[in-house]
Amino acid sequence: MRFVTTPDATQLTGLSTATLREWTSRRALIPADVPPKGKGSPAGFTWQTVLLLRVAVTLRDRFHLELQPHRTLFASLKTGLRRTSFIALWGKTLALQGGDDWTLVDEAETLQLNNDAVIIRLQTHLEALSVGFALPRPGPSSGQLELFPARSIEQSANAPVVPAARKRQGDPIATIRRRSA
Template identity: 35%
Template sequence: MTDLSADRLREWTGRRGLVSPDIPAHGKGTQARFSWQTLLVLRLAATLRDRLHVELSAYKSTLRLLQVRLAGEPFHGLTGCFVMLDVEQAMLLRSPDASYVATPEGFCVLSLQPHLDAIASAIGVTEKSVQRSLFAAMAVR
């Protein structure tokens, strides 16, 4: 789901501490557990490293901040969203707006959609969550 090898995942979530696992491994033979939000942050970190050749140690606090900001966000609520990152901050952008096109120098804007689609596919989500229509109450007794 993250396109990271097991060794790289352990390095990033353990020794280097770029992203914290949601449930750390406890002792030899146990595995750390990750929420979909944490998987999303790991995928974004891999994109920064692989495609943009960013040194991730400079983004350590930003990745952790993004992980905190994504906690509690509903999966379907991030459809079409972007994240704007620099070495000090992470902003969640709810929609592509012309005001975001002129980003401050040093910022990187990444779409969440390809990462959300990959995670949804990997965990077997087949349809987007949709709010069902409300119906009129007939009577209250």
């Protein structure tokens, strides 16, 4: 299981460090998967928890919902997401039907819902998590994983770039060949 620390979680969710700490520790709205060991140590978050935090940010910012009354919904979602693979969520939409009721629906079937629901498309959230956690994206055929998922690589601006060494013609070290027995 892969974990990201608090700085990466803030980047993936768009929350400030203080708000992330408030939501995951103090108010325990969506608890961290690995709590911090002490003051100044980072917490650990799985992709399920980061996805849940991104959904909570969407509910707060776009729909202006108060999140505290929905603690049981977030706990139910976290349990459900733990039983669902990352690749199975591609092409799905989250339908929040009130209270603790929620379902994952294929994007093509969202118009066929019988009850009122808040619809959250998961595609953009999954794309961000795919890069942040180096998780696979679906392949050309449905249900197929990428052979080599892309990993996010950060290069610091002040890191020195070392050119590759060239082999010189008369270099005795370069011309010695070792043989194995």
